[in-house]
Amino acid sequence: MNENEQLQGMEKMPHRLGQGVAQYQQQRDSMLASLEAYRNWLERQGDTGAERSLRLYDLAESLRRDKLMLAFVAEYSRGKSELINALFFANYRRRLMPSDIGRTTMCPTELFYDGDSEPYLRLLPIETRLRDESISVFKRMPVEWTSVRLDPNDVEQMALAFRALADVKRVSVVDAQAMGLCGADEALRASPDGIEIPAWRYAMVNFPHPLLKGGLAILDTPGLNALGVEPELTLNIIPSAHGVLFLLATDTGVTRSDLEIWERSVRRHANHYVAILNKIDMLWDDIKTDAEISESIRRQREQTAQQLNLAPQQVIALSAQKALLGKIRGDEAMVRRSNIGELENLLAEKILPARQEILYRSVCDEVLSMVDVSRHSLADELINTERDLQQLATFSGKNREIVTDLRDKLVQEKKTYDATATNFRVTRSLIQEQGADLLRALDDEVLDNMLVKGRATLEDCWTTPGLVRGMRGLFAQIVQQFQEVEARAENISRVLNAAYMRFHQEHGFPLLDPPALSMESGRQKLVILSQQLDQFARDPMNLMMEKRFMVKKFYFGLVAEARGLFVLAKEEVKSWLRRSLDPVVMRIQDHKRQLEVRVENIRQVHDNLDNLQLRTTTLQTQSFNLEARMREIVGIQESMLCGRATP
Numbered sequence: 001m002n003e004n005e006q007l008q009g010m011e012k013m014p015h016r017l018g019q020g021v022a023q024y025q026q027q028r029d030s031m032l033a034s035l036e037a038y039r040n041w042l043e044r045q046g047d048t049g050a051e052r053s054l055r056l057y058d059l060a061e062s063l064r065r066d067k068l069m070l071a072f073v074a075e076y077s078r079g080k081s082e083l084i085n086a087l088f089f090a091n092y093r094r095r096l097m098p099s100d101i102g103r104t105t106m107c108p109t110e111l112f113y114d115g116d117s118e119p120y121l122r123l124l125p126i127e128t129r130l131r132d133e134s135i136s137v138f139k140r141m142p143v144e145w146t147s148v149r150l151d152p153n154d155v156e157q158m159a160l161a162f163r164a165l166a167d168v169k170r171v172s173v174v175d176a177q178a179m180g181l182c183g184a185d186e187a188l189r190a191s192p193d194g195i196e197i198p199a200w201r202y203a204m205v206n207f208p209h210p211l212l213k214g215g216l217a218i219l220d221t222p223g224l225n226a227l228g229v230e231p232e233l234t235l236n237i238i239p240s241a242h243g244v245l246f247l248l249a250t251d252t253g254v255t256r257s258d259l260e261i262w263e264r265s266v267r268r269h270a271n272h273y274v275a276i277l278n279k280i281d282m283l284w285d286d287i288k289t290d291a292e293i294s295e296s297i298r299r300q301r302e303q304t305a306q307q308l309n310l311a312p313q314q315v316i317a318l319s320a321q322k323a324l325l326g327k328i329r330g331d332e333a334m335v336r337r338s339n340i341g342e343l344e345n346l347l348a349e350k351i352l353p354a355r356q357e358i359l360y361r362s363v364c365d366e367v368l369s370m371v372d373v374s375r376h377s378l379a380d381e382l383i384n385t386e387r388d389l390q391q392l393a394t395f396s397g398k399n400r401e402i403v404t405d406l407r408d409k410l411v412q413e414k415k416t417y418d419a420t421a422t423n424f425r426v427t428r429s430l431i432q433e434q435g436a437d438l439l440r441a442l443d444d445e446v447l448d449n450m451l452v453k454g455r456a457t458l459e460d461c462w463t464t465p466g467l468v469r470g471m472r473g474l475f476a477q478i479v480q481q482f483q484e485v486e487a488r489a490e491n492i493s494r495v496l497n498a499a500y501m502r503f504h505q506e507h508g509f510p511l512l513d514p515p516a517l518s519m520e521s522g523r524q525k526l527v528i529l530s531q532q533l534d535q536f537a538r539d540p541m542n543l544m545m546e547k548r549f550m551v552k553k554f555y556f557g558l559v560a561e562a563r564g565l566f567v568l569a570k571e572e573v574k575s576w577l578r579r580s581l582d583p584v585v586m587r588i589q590d591h592k593r594q595l596e597v598r599v600e601n602i603r604q605v606h607d608n609l610d611n612l613q614l615r616t617t618t619l620q621t622q623s624f625n626l627e628a629r630m631r632e633i634v635g636i637q638e639s640m641l642c643g644r645a646t647p
Contacts, residue, residue: 020348074247090327
């Protein structure tokens with residue numbers, strides 16, 4: 001097969017995972033199309049305010065940039081890179097990720113597609129560990145990375161570039177310790193010429209693989225040591241993954257170091273995870289029957305599930321190497337025997353749909369709320385137009401006094417409504433002010449001041465117990481701040497409920513149910529962080545560490561994760577404030593506009609009864625147009641609801 005045929009084969013992606021990612025992309029595109037249809041509908045009505053238009057744009061951008069992250073986690077030599085090659089790169093007819101004997105990925109590696117940039121491999125030098133910035137911060141500093149251009153049409157060039165992921169270097173024990181990469185035992189065993197460490201701290205790979213184009217992203221993590229020295233991986237990057245594949249080796253089973261990674265980095269952090277028993281080909285034996293081999297694999301799966309406290313279906317046994325070899329050779333029998341299809345099906349049928357559901361909750365529900373308000377407002381306008389037509393039909397032959405009376409009643413209704421709307425503006429200002437206070441409580445400055453004071457307290461501690469008490473005290477302040485935010489949100493909810501009820505009782509608005517601010521995920525994260533803190537404080541390796549490194553590790557681990565939690569909480573509060581206020585504000589504005597139109601219609605009839613037929617014709621045309629607009633908005637709503645139910 002030549003190079004063009006290889007690349008064309010990639011585009012077809014016949015396996016189940018490729019189909020699942022294609023469906024994921026199709027659903028995302030469908031959501032984008034519905035969102036765009038609604039935005040265009042609003043523009044044609046001249047009904048889109050600046051705030052609403054900006055929000056719809058932001059939602060569309062969040063959809064376009066959304067990625068499904070799969071993290072591969074394991075100790076060294078469990079076959080992570082080989083499995084990535086088998087799942088995603090077999091159509092290149094060779095290994096791309098380094099997984100040969102003696103050549104394995106030495107740094108965390110993130111693979112994705114960014115259409116705004118040319119394909120590249122970016123490598124963050126290991127020396128950046130001497131600085132305080134986190135990996136997330138360095139991602140926004142391209143100048144700090146070594147960059148290599150990738151040519152997707154040159155497989156050899158890409159494979160050669162990817163070998164840099166396995167680069168190591170020798171440094172002195174002092175330098176390794178300064179970077180936190182050398183413990184006391186390693187220092188004692190070090191040779192005179194120093195110690196071997198990874199050359200790179202983190203790698204980012206951007207290239208146009210079909211699955212990556214479809215929104216998939218991959219994180220390949222090194223073994224236990226790398227996870228331990230980069231707390232951001234365990235506390236931020238891995239927990240943010242939508243699925244975690246935890247690899248074990250069939251020949252070794254669940255080792256002590258495997259269990260340590262499982263407990264520290266996966267079990268309490270990942271959203272969806274599955275254990276992979278790799279290298280089942282080591283059980284393939286020409287002397288044993290197929291039934292005997294299957295029974296051995298079944299026992300191994302059950303034992304692994306028991307050790308990791310998983311359901312049996314969460315453990316998959318396969319051979320990444322045979323899957324890759326079978327795909328390269330076009331040997332379907334070998335691919336089936338490797339059992340990689342079971343993993344592909346799990347990813348396509350469980351993890352991808354779970355991510356779709358999150359997308360629908362975070363984006364579709366908010367847009368559906370806007371669409372629902374638009375539909376109800378349009379329905380009210382259609383009802384009022386029909387009512388006005390009926391009234392005009394009764395005006396024929398009547399005197400001006402009757403029309404005057406109807407006009408005055410409608411004007412009074414508008415005055416009463418305007419007074420209620422004015423009162424609501426005061427309420428809205430109060431809610432916005434309280435909302436601003438709520439957001440300020442989650443500002444970086446608030447947390448920064450807390451952290452600066454907390455770090456100063458830790459630096460003043462002379463004993464390890466004092467350091468541990470200081471860490472727990474700082475964490476208690478973070479928890480208290482989070483609880484205060486929740487209490488303030490409850491006060492805002494009470495004010496909103498009262499405002500919603502007033503419009504329902506006085507003007508017949510549907511009884512809107514303001515959404516509650518759910519911070520349950522944040523509370524769960526705080527519980528996990530608290531457990532991590534206790535684990536950190538009990539870990540002998542941490543307690544034996546020199547104080548400066550212990551404080552630094554704590555700050556750029558647990559504290560960095562607490563910062564990320566506050567950032568997410570702030571975004572959730574912003575979204576909640578919008579979803580709480582926007583529906584009633586939209587109804588108020590639409591109702592006011594409809595009243596103004598009705599008053600103007602009656603006024604024109606009052607001023608010239610001879611104009612009655614013209615006004616009737618105008619209203620009939622208006623009713624016809626409203627019905628057409630209603631059919632369109634109902635179609636948009638049904639399209640969103642249909643897509644929402646698909647996952």
